[in-house]
Amino acid sequence: GENVEQHPSTLSVQEGDSAVIKCTYSxxxxxxxxxxxxxxxxxxxxxxxxxxxxxxxxxxxIAVTLNxxxxxxxxxxxxxxxxxxxxxxxxxxxxxxxxxxxxxGKGTLLTVNP
Amino acid sequence: xxxxxxxxxxxxxxxxTSVKIECRSLDFQATTMFWYRQFPKQxxxxxxxxxxxxxxxxxxxxxxxxxxxxxxxxTLSTLTVTSAHPEDSSFxxxxxxxxxxxxxxxxxxxxxx
Numbered sequence: 547g548e549n550v551e552q553h554p555s556t557l558s559v560q561e562g563d564s565a566v567i568k569c570t571y572s573x574x575x576x577x578x579x580x581x582x583x584x585x586x587x588x589x590x591x592x593x594x595x596x597x598x599x600x601x602x603x604x605x606x607x608i609a610v611t612l613n614x615x616x617x618x619x620x621x622x623x624x625x626x627x628x629x630x631x632x633x634x635x636x637x638x639x640x641x642x643x644x645x646x647x648x649x650x651g652k653g654t655l656l657t658v659n660p
Numbered sequence: 661x662x663x664x665x666x667x668x669x670x671x672x673x674x675x676x677t678s679v680k681i682e683c684r685s686l687d688f689q690a691t692t693m694f695w696y697r698q699f700p701k702q703x704x705x706x707x708x709x710x711x712x713x714x715x716x717x718x719x720x721x722x723x724x725x726x727x728x729x730x731x732x733x734x735t736l737s738t739l740t741v742t743s744a745h746p747e748d749s750s751f752x753x754x755x756x757x758x759x760x761x762x763x764x765x766x767x768x769x770x771x772x773x
Contacts, residue, residue, distance in 0.1 A: 552703075580761065580762070587751070587767070587769065588766070588767070589753060589764040589765060589766050589767055590704070590753075590764050592761060592762070595761065635703060635704065646757075647694055647706055647709055648694070648706075648755070648762060649706070650703045650704045650705075650706075651703060652702070652703045653702070653703045655701075
């Protein structure tokens, strides 16, 4: 089955700096890669996703890049703010929006220091 | 957007009792619902995939007789933790795919005392 590795497990940055979180996956059949932000005790919130026919996607301060050959994808957050502090989860699935399960990475605790 | 309602949000039960958690898709039909468990400071671990009208598919290592899943309609899936023990204390969360992506319930914090 799919295996998703996520690094780093914790990341601390100063407000205004950029943060980068990386994930690798094992199943070449995976073609949907969402990123979630999860605050303590709450549900994961989708912040951005990418499909395998696209190499990069951007939404304001957040961007995701995908290298299908190397089987890795990354989340980039620019101009970080204290409210960006949370756990970020990457995931992979053979087909997003369908009935295929998501496999999650272990998460990254991002702390943005004012 | 697609909404999944999960209840209860938290529950405390005595060891040996059973607890039922419900997830309802409010504005779409969920033929498949995913049930996750999350321990403190850990990621989401898939427990099982429930399919409307058929038996759930459990992940390796998950006891199907302990975690009973029922998906009797296109809008409701339930997870029953039977004979709960303190080690079952965890955050349980459901998810369904709606065609717009995956939508999560708000989660249930289960504490077994």
